[in-house]
Amino acid sequence: MSTDVQVAAPDNTMQSAARAMADIDAGFLPVAQDDRLIGIVTDRDIAIRGVAAGRPPETSIREVMSEEVRYCFAVEDSDTVLDNMSDIQVRRLPVVDREKKLVGIVSITDLASDGDGRRAGKALGDIARPSAQHSQAV
CATH class of the missing domain: 3.10.580.10 (CBS-domain)
Known part of the structure; x- marks a missing residue:
């Protein structure tokens, strides 16, 4: 992060x-x-x-x-954060402490370089799938 x-x-x-x-x-x-x-x-x-x-x-x-x-907690493990990123289709998340104060930003790149690259690759595939969830059509 x-x-x-x-x-x-x-x-x-x-x-x-x-x-x-x-x-x-x-x-x-x-x-x-x-x-x-x-x-x-x-x-x-x-x-x-x-x-x-x-x-x-x-x-x-x-x-x-x-x-x-959308955010994750600093105490969460990388697998949980990757799963969360996949589910909500985002490439980066603010990281907060238990009091919900911002302590950092974690990106898919951070997680790919710090763990199982295959797992991060799968998460990126899920993040990139077509979805209306983040549509910003004018």
Whole structure:
């Protein structure tokens, strides 16, 4: 897991979030307010819900972020996290402690390099299967 996590505020703009993602070479930022995780913004959220919908770069992240936050706990083993990622079809998850404070981000790549590559490959296949679950059609 990565513990050096950049967090966006809901009032940050799409442009600032995109710039932050470019700076850290990531496509995902947790969104927090008052130390509480309230959403996730991805490069896809910005592209589909923002740019494709005609929103200007000054649009707040709150308007394009995903409010349904999926996460895992720091104490969970990698098999459980991989199964969870497969089930909910995501490539990365915020990691929280028992008090639900953000402590890091875990990605499918982290899990593939730290364990059974075949298991991570199967999980990635499940994550990539077609589904309306994450559709962002405009």
